[in-house]
Amino acid sequence: MYLKKNTQTLLVIALVWPEPASTAAGVRMMQLLEVFKKQGYSITITSAASRSEYAADVELLSYNSQDIKINDASFDVFVKDLNPDVVLFDRFLTEEQFGWRVAENCPDALRILDTEDLHSLRHVREQCFKKDVPFTTDAWLIDDKTKREIACIYRCDLSLIISSYELELLTDVIKIDESLLLLLPFMVDEITDDTKWNSFNERTDFIFIGGGKHAPNIDAVKCLKTIIWPLVHKQLPEAKLHVYGAYLPQQILEMHNPATGFLVEGRAEAVDDVMSTAKVCLAPLRFGAGIKGKLISAMQNGTPSVTTTIGAEGMAGILDWNGYIENDHTAFVAAAVRLYTVKDTWQQSQNQGKTLINTLYAKPSLESVFLEKVTQLHKDLTHHRTQNFTGALLQHQTMTATKFMGKWIEEKNKV
Template sequence: MSADFDLISENHIYLREPKKSTYFAVKHMNAKKILIIGLVWPEPASSAAGTRMIQLVDLFLRKGYEVTFASAASKSDFSYDFSSSRVIEQEIKLNDESFNSFLKNLMPEIVLFDRFMVEEQYGWRVQQECPAALRILDTEDLHCLRSARQQSDKKQTEIDLFSDTAKREIASILRCDLSLIISEVEMKILTEAFKIDSSLLYYLPFLENEITEETIKKWIPIEERADFVFIGNFLHEPNWNTVQVLKTKIWPALRKKLPGVNMNIYGAYPSQKVLQLENKNERFFIRGRAADAQQTISKHRILLAPIQFGAGVKGKFIDAMQAGTPSVTTSIGAEAMKGALDWNGFIEDDLEVFIEKAVVLYEDKTSWLSAQHNGVRIINERYAAMKFADDFISLVKKINLSVHRQHNFIGQILNHHTVQSTKYMSLWIEEKNRK
């Protein structure tokens, strides 16, 4: 294939095929390599986790890193298309020494694990083949916290954080050099309840574009919006539970107060039990996957999300604020999102009051516009990418691994071969698969 030098950047030389506009990297000049190992191939149109991962990928690309994204999962029709970016894709296998060979050839300076389950599977192999690589864990949210809250809600008991899931997740955090935490509440839980040294944790929320005056001018006005909306990936248990609450506890009373208004439920991967909740006579509609979450939310007047359990930061509210759509949610739903600012709507745990607030926000334009303005402040003051990106990359570049790891002696213990049960389980499976 013939090609011409057409674009040179600080760290890369790109070639362009004749008569085409697609560039492809042929040489990486002094660019550091980062390997991101995904639990799944990202689906930003399906979940906040997918959006978060693409934000991290884009951040490292912008900072001149050579990014390789690898996953053992199968791609879906909704997996993010990296073909138009400089990301190198790599399919990998579970419990297979081919991953070790892949690591030896790549030799990344940084390895980022997408959730603790991925670190359990591949972390020991990374330690073995690339001991000098900085190991970063992106927690997405604290799975042990979400699980504990779910069990508490189900059994109506006190929250017990110290579960087997917590032991696995905290061990993963301790084995890594740095863990990215998306919620300030979870930072506090990790340092106070689990006694994790703060040097191992880094608060990195969603990295959003600021909302400008030009953006605001393009928003659909309240008069041209209608109905309530909820959106959430149905593979995520808190979303399924929230829809059940809407169907059985919120909507029966709310639709009587606002006759003629619809409740629209959007979300990827709705199961049959979700689809069966639709009732046209009650104006309760299951709409399925939204091609564009923000565009879909922008057509509706209010996002309703009576979330009963969960963790992390909820992407649905980020999308709502970016679309200029106020919301009514619970304290769990809004947890860690607004800081000292006012919410873009109402936060209410009493479901009867929740319904009343939804009516007020739907009918009162002054309250609605005030809530919309609050959302702009939350995005611009707490999630603007420019407030976090440079500081994070600077930290990554200046970490002295030998000193950093010496400080984390518990992590050294957990990385010692005598306590790596996941390593030996993987090797046993690998050997079994050969037979």
């Protein structure tokens, strides 16, 4: 069931202006906007962040845009005048900053949180990794960021969860009612013609791709440089590893070494172009959360991958991976060499990537599920909120705590 066209307004409060050419988060946001656009929504995108030169030209896509300020009453006037039917919070930080203002000025607006990934999960895993201690759900539960993120989920009418693992974590450990959550991974076109893919013999070299502002990516490049790649290069001296990523820090740029085939390329102008010519994607991710855009891109371009349990987490369900999942460094290297040199293994892995995309990430079916949920909530929003007593309680507390903290900062800024 779909919403009527030309009658609805969507307000997006973005943490940063979306950069689909730079980040998986940017790709995700553009996918969500496309869903609403196809339903005839009038879309306004806002952010308190500065626009970078790589930000998407949202006006060119017929979206409205508006700069907003944190802890400023001008947002109240703006949102009340816009009076959106749906408000989409881009990550939990924007709900913390603007959620109470939306609830106060537009109480009938459907509030949706796009988590991107559970930031608290990624944060705690990183802390555990740095301390060289195992990650546990108890460590996650006691962290302050977890409490903040879960509170945001309860305050919203619906939270979009990108990974099946994260959905299980929220429902099984926190016991959040499933009516507040929707599993919605990346939504991509089905692969109907793989004959255009470059063949095994037409491809060469390994690839890693990931933004430099994302800590798991930086650690993965360090792992490749110091542990994985020296062992691969020893067995495959003619092969090269191309490291792509926007905003790579100086410490990564200085790892560039043509003599060892370790090539730090920087920003990729078109991810599909570099991914489709590589033979194998390497992603030794040792902490993180959510679904990995680099691995989805690899599947879309027929590029088998070797990753870790963290890398593949929540991405394949009961299906086989499009390559190998290895946590041990020696096994990781052996898998990378095997994929690179054994044609039959490579082709089987490539076909499995196609199966994964068409089974779990096909845009038509995921869009339909999402829109049906939005329609259902619009029809019965009052009852839905009544049943979410914890959310109502937290909303009340937010109105009397975060609200007045925001107002205090607002008055302080005036002085």
